[in-house]
Amino acid sequence: MFNLKPLHHFVLVAEERNFGAAAERAHLSQPALSNSIKTLETQLGFKLFQRQERPIKLTAEGRELYQRARDLLFEARNLDRRILSLKRGEAGHIRFGLVPTFAASLGGRIISACHRANPGLSFDVEVLQTSGLVQGLMAETLELIVCDLRELADPSALEVTPLPPHPGGCFCRPGHPLLAQDRPPTLHEIFDHGLASVHMPGALRRALAARFIPPGDDRPLLQLECDNVTLLSDAVLASDLVLVTTRSSLADALAEGRLRQVGPALDSSAVWGIATLRGRTLHPGAPRMIDWIRSCAAPEEDTAAG
Missing domain, CATH: 3.40.190.10 (Periplasmic binding protein-like II)
Structure with missing residues (x-):
């Protein structure tokens, strides 16, 4: 890989137009900086500076290389910062x-x-x-x-x-008939209005079915299954369906009063x-x-x- 340090030294000399000032910026002795530039010129096969001039000037080849060298060093610094950011x-x-x-x-x-x-x-x-x-x-x-x-x-x-x-529960729209009762509804009463939820693990589905579905009732546990909780919430807001999910998934709707928790707490939580x-x-x-x-x-x- 091409060593960028001599290019950096070249750019410093081109900007300062003086080897002594460039050496100070590079934290090098002037002879060390001069040797670095000479090595670069040997590798390139042409002179970069007209040293007999005061202040020194770039050769035609040096002028051609200068902006490209600056751009390359800029990209190299960006790459170094990017690598450091990736490491961190x-x-x-x-x-x-x-x-x-x-x-x-x-x-x-x-x-x-x-x-x-x-x-x-x-x-x-x-x-x-x-x-x-x-x-x-x-x-x-x-x-x-x-x-x-x-x-x-x-x-x-x-x-x-x-x-x-995260605890689970049942949630409905504010005007739902279940909220008009003078007592908390049972899970069987909630089930009669139809349940909506995401697709459930088998163990959770069986546990909830045992609690919600009355004995001898062969209806499925859920009338609406969908993995989009926003769609489920919209459906519940526009119907008498009851949403079974975690409280945290409905935090905004509950805080704004768009949905209400109904019925006894569920001991099934998100795992x-x-x-x-x-x-x-x-x-x-x-x-x-x-x-x-x-x-x-x-x-x-x-x-x-x-």
Whole structure:
């Protein structure tokens, strides 16, 4: 690779038009700087300066090289800064994946925190169910994922960091008939209005079915399944469907009064965790992102159901 230091010395002499002043800027003795320029001229095969002139002047070849050398040194400095930023995890591109409820709950908050701390990082986010995220992790197209730990069939190839649980509940529009009752509705009464939710792990679906579906009733647990929490919320706002999800995924809608929690609290919580491929060298920014995810995933203090 071409040594850029002599080019740097050449640019200094061209700017100062004096070997002594250029040597001071380079923190070199004048003979050392002169030798560096002579070595460069030998490599190039032509003279760069008219040394008999005072102040010294560039030769025709020197004038041609000067601007190109400045541009090259500028790009080299940029590259050095870029490499340093990459080492520190402050730059580069991270592709990661989130399950839908986590994306709706905390995805925006995490990305905004990452961007504020390191605006040089760029992100590509996949929102999929756990099985699809694990496939991306195994294919090394995803750097890390936040998945539902209940859906990890074989976590032996993964490094997994559990996250704090987020409580679940039932949510409806403010004018819903269930809220007009003089007592909290039962889960069977809520079920009669139809449930909406994201696709659920089998164990969670069975546990909720046992609580919501009356004995002998052969109706399916969910009338609406979709991995887009925004679509689910819009459907619930425009109908008597009841949304089953985490409180954190509806934080804004609950704070603004667009949705209300209804019925008894659910003891089923989101069981999320961060997973990476065991033994894989991660992007330098990935450990910092994991820290942000863990920090943002700390559940906020729950409020009473409305």
